[in-house]
Amino acid sequence: MRVLALLDGTLADPDAPLLRVDDLGLMRGDGIFETVLVVNGKPRELDPHLDRLARSAEMLDLPEPDRASFERALTLVLDNWSGGTEMALKLVYTRGVEGGDGTPTGFALGLPIGAKVLTQREAGLSAITLDRGIEPGLAERAPWLLLGAKTLSYAVNMAALREAERRGAEEVVFTTSDGSVLEGPTSTLVTVNGRTLTTPPATLGILPGTTQAALFRAAEREGWTVVVEPIAVVDLHSAAGVFLVSSVRKITRVHTLDGKPLADSSAIHAELADLYESEY
Amino acid sequence: MRVLALLDGTLADPDAPLLRVDDLGLMRGDGIFETVLVVNGKPRELDPHLDRLARSAEMLDLPEPDRASFERALTLVLDNWSGGTEMALKLVYTRGVEGGDGTPTGFALGLPIGAKVLTQREAGLSAITLDRGIEPGLAERAPWLLLGAKTLSYAVNMAALREAERRGAEEVVFTTSDGSVLEGPTSTLVTVNGRTLTTPPATLGILPGTTQAALFRAAEREGWTVVVEPIAVVDLHSAAGVFLVSSVRKITRVHTLDGKPLADSSAIHAELADLYESEY
Structure with missing residues (x-):
């Protein structure tokens, strides 16, 4: 319908x-x-x-x-x-x-809601990192590049998802050329370590996430620490949990990154999902 | 119509x-x-x-x-x-x-054909340089960025033209972060020095130009030297002629770049226009 x-x-x-x-x-x-x-x-x-x-x-x-x-x-x-x-x-x-x-x-x-998204909400997903070709400072220096605007010019985002599929994965984590985490093609990245949630700053040239903001609001209210700061790709492999969050996918676990299994974040996922739902 | x-x-x-x-x-x-x-x-x-x-x-x-x-x-x-x-x-x-x-x-x-393009074909135009945020090697390294594909995702190209207008200019010459010339938002850049035509290589992540190719073909036949190699922004200011070429605009002179007048290339323009027309 x-x-x-x-x-x-x-x-x-x-x-x-x-x-x-x-x-x-x-x-x-x-x-x-x-x-x-x-x-x-x-x-x-x-x-x-x-x-x-x-x-x-x-x-x-x-x-x-x-x-x-x-x-x-x-x-x-x-x-x-x-x-x-x-x-x-x-x-x-x-x-x-x-x-x-x-x-x-x-x-x-x-x-x-697409069937694939519904499955991924439950089962999590595998992702690959792809260079987005953005250096730190570019978004502020070159506003005509529209970094952080949600435009209809999404051909690159779609191409990145096809590249993931070609490599046997389902999603993408865009990175800067120097190995800093940006966002997914249609999602925001959030990591968990202990009672701390971290997401990269929008000033890197990424979209400020509405779902990420809702999650952080709920988490902060429940005593979590929420941090907005750059995340290195290497830190994803040691994180207790890595999540791609968006309106439609809600809080989705990344269970595999670049072919390597990440820490099992099922329990954290359940906790974050409850936090997020508590907002509504 | x-x-x-x-x-x-x-x-x-x-x-x-x-x-x-x-x-x-x-x-x-x-x-x-x-x-x-x-x-x-x-x-x-x-x-x-x-x-x-x-x-x-x-x-x-x-x-x-x-x-x-x-x-x-x-x-x-x-x-x-x-x-x-x-x-x-x-x-x-x-x-x-x-x-x-x-x-x-x-x-x-x-x-x-739009009235503005028809005017610019005769009168030439003023352009500004804008950083496209592309490093050398990126296009080959990251094909999912679709650099050099002619996609419908042109929001950035249009935003760059609005930035030019804001700065009192009509067109844009995109550059790499390290000051190498790329292309216009909807055109290819060509410089003239003596009897040599130069355009930047498509491997930089730009569109191979059909009009540039036709011009080079005609010029080579008439004994010009044609070169495909990187052009530094600083070289535009010392060139005998700088042109933005595309199907619709044909060979259009850039008379002013970043507010500085370029060499008067009217005579060269007439010669290139004849060369280009000789192909048809």
Whole structure:
């Protein structure tokens, strides 16, 4: 089941064509998106997602997304969903058609959670590290590289996942050329050691994670130490737990990295999953 | 005027919606394109463009584009064009809809040449250098970064052009972090010194240029020396001529770089333009 709603507050048929070929979202990957997890009709971290959408828009010099219109569209999707307990809710916003009047294209699309993600939530996954070609300082020095914006230009993220598949793995941990951990193509990395959660800083040129933020909030409240600082790839192999977290995948264990088994983090995973769920 | 034709050999209305919202070309910038210059009904460098489309498809693990279908579609566009002497002919090819049967989305779209490009062909343009964040060797080491593939994920290219505009310039010359010249966001860079044409090697992670190749072919035939080797940014300021070349812009002079006037290359420009036109 899929439900599609437009920013003008109308429903549309997701199987029917909606976009012109000259939409800059298609022609130039010139647009932004968010993916929100909805459970039992309630979107999780909606405000942080809408805040991040606005931040991405600013980084791309797009008109500020109209929050009320997005809220109206996504409410329409929620109200018309009958596809089960969980939904992945995509919010998309492009620069509109080339040579047009500058009106952005925007919509909210409700989708089922993919079977692969559901399996990985339970079983964990194997990942490989791949060089993202980013040096420290680049994001701040070169804002036109849009590092840390959630754009529709995700061809590299998709290519990285195909490279993982080719190597018999399921996911990717992007790294800097000098061996510092960045993020997954569609997730944030979190390590656990004792009662400390660590994630790399967004200033490295990565996306600030909404799920990671929710997890850290819950963990801190329960007395954990949460740290935002660079993580070396070598530290992943000695960590008590390595996790890729995102709205749709929640907290997913990495059980194997670059072909080497990581520490069994099943017990930590259960604890983190409870912490995360305690937020809702 | 715009003319749109599909890979099944039918015309379509370019003002009508054609793409579903879940086309991966939109959702992930997961697709490729070419822009071919058509003059008096004749596409220029069509074979190199179709070759490069096939090469980009291979880099993205897309099914090989069906050449006959693209030729049929573009012929249909040519046959139905009444928009003047010149046309920009876009060929687009995406991974199709998410979770679909893997059938790519493809089309050919004929567009008029933009007024800005026509002005710049005559008057030249001012450019700025911007760090592309690419180190030498990265393209070969990390093929998943798709450096040198012509993908729909062009948000960074568009952001760079907006940065140029902010700084009062019109175009961008991307550079490596260590000051080596790469390419423009939608063009190839060529320098002239005496009777020598130079362009940076594609192995740096840039697109092999179809117009640059045609120009070099013509120049070599007329006794020029053509060189493919790295160019330092500092050498642009001492060159007799600096040009951004692409199908649609042809050979365009850069008259100002980072706010500093470059050598007057009007006479060289006329000579190169003649060389290029002699190919057709």
